[in-house]
Amino acid sequence: MTDKELLYIRAVAEERSISKAAQKLFITQPSLSQCIQRIENTLGTRLFTRTSSGLTLTYAGERYCQIAGQILRIYNDFELEVSDINNLKKGRVTIGITTYMSTYFLPSILPAFHRLYPNIEVYVLEETSTQLERDLGSGRLDFALSHLSPPPENVPADNVEFRPLHQDPFVLTVPPGHPLCRDAVQYPGEEFPRIDLLRFAQEPFVMVTRGQRIRKISDMILGKAQINPPIVLSTKSFETARRLAAQGMGVTFTPRQYLDIFPGHYPGEYYCIDPLYHPYWTLGIGVLKSGYLSRAAQSLIEMICGMFADKSQQNYDHEEMEEKLFPPSSS
Structure with a gap:
C-alpha cells in the first residue's frame, strides 16, 4: 500500500470513472485499470462496483480508503519523528552499568547530557558485569560501561567491540x-x-x-x-x-x-x-559489532569518552570525535 495507490483509489471514487480519473491523474486509462486490478487481486476482493451512476466503492473499498489514510498519516508522523530522532529532539538510550559504577559515573555525566538533550530518555540497567555482557550480546542494551580483567583472563565476546577508556x-x-x-x-x-x-x-x-x-x-x-x-x-x-x-x-x-x-x-x-x-582492570564501553547505534547513544558515548580525555583535549571537535569513535565502514 502506497500513497500513490491510495490517491488512485480516491480519484476513481471521486470521479466514478476510470477514464475521468486517469485524465485527472495524467496517466493512461490502461495503466490506472491495471493498478486497480493489481490492488484488488492482492486483497482478494473488489473495491468498486459498477452502477448506473458509475463506479462506487464497495464496503471493502470504503474501508481500504479509511485504513490506508490512517496508515499513511501514521507513516507521515513516523517520518517526522525519525527526523526529530536524527536531530536529537527525541529518542531513548538504554545503557548497562554496574551499581557502584552507576554511583560513580552517572551523576558526573547524565545531568550535562540531559541539559543538552532534554527530550532524550535514558534508561539505566544496573546488573553485574557478567549479566551486562549477556544483555549486550542479546541486543537489550545500546551499550554497556563495564570493566575487563587483564588479558588473557577476560576478553570480550566475539560479537562485542570493547573500547577501552581507562586502566x-x-x-x-x-x-x-x-x-x-x-x-x-x-x-x-x-x-x-x-x-x-x-x-x-x-x-x-x-x-x-x-x-x-x-x-x-x-x-x-x-x-x-x-x-x-x-x-x-x-x-x-x-x-x-x-x-x-x-x-x-x-x-x-x-x-x-x-x-x-x-x-x-x-x-x-x-x-x-x-x-x-x-x-x-580496564574500564571501557562495550557495543555490538554489528549493532545499530542511534545518534543519541553516540552522543552519550562521546560525552563519556570526553570525561577520560586528556585535559588539553577537553575542547574536542564534535565531528572529529564522532569520526574517531565511529569510523565510516570500509565497505
Whole structure:
C-alpha cells in the first residue's frame, strides 16, 4: 500500500470513472485499470462496483480508503519523528552499568547530557558485569560501561567491540598503622607507596564474593603472587570489605576509582601493588559489532569518552570525535 495507490483509489471514487480519473491523474486509462486490478487481486476482493451512476466503492473499498489514510498519516508522523530522532529532539538510550559504577559515573555525566538533550530518555540497567555482557550480546542494551580483567583472563565476546577508556589499578587496603607496611616505598609517579604483597601471605583477607569481577581479579593477583592467605569473610559489597579492612578485620583489594565513591568514611591506608601481578582492570564501553547505534547513544558515548580525555583535549571537535569513535565502514 502506497500513497500513490491510495490517491488512485480516491480519484476513481471521486470521479466514478476510470477514464475521468486517469485524465485527472495524467496517466493512461490502461495503466490506472491495471493498478486497480493489481490492488484488488492482492486483497482478494473488489473495491468498486459498477452502477448506473458509475463506479462506487464497495464496503471493502470504503474501508481500504479509511485504513490506508490512517496508515499513511501514521507513516507521515513516523517520518517526522525519525527526523526529530536524527536531530536529537527525541529518542531513548538504554545503557548497562554496574551499581557502584552507576554511583560513580552517572551523576558526573547524565545531568550535562540531559541539559543538552532534554527530550532524550535514558534508561539505566544496573546488573553485574557478567549479566551486562549477556544483555549486550542479546541486543537489550545500546551499550554497556563495564570493566575487563587483564588479558588473557577476560576478553570480550566475539560479537562485542570493547573500547577501552581507562586502566584502573587495584590497591591494597589495610588498617592505619599496619606493621607490615613500615617498609613501603614511594615510587615517583605513583599515588600511594608500594608494598611487597608477599609480606601478606599469612594475613587474613576480606574479599568480595566469588563470581564478581573484583573477586576474579583479586584471586588473579594472589595467584600471580603465588600466595594463598586465609579469607576471613566474603561480602557482595566492595565498600563493606574496604571498611572492614580499615577497621582491622583484615586486608582487601580495592579498585582505585572506587575509593572516591565514599570518601572520608572509615579511612584506611592504601598501597600500590607491584605491576608484575597485573593489579588492574580496564574500564571501557562495550557495543555490538554489528549493532545499530542511534545518534543519541553516540552522543552519550562521546560525552563519556570526553570525561577520560586528556585535559588539553577537553575542547574536542564534535565531528572529529564522532569520526574517531565511529569510523565510516570500509565497505
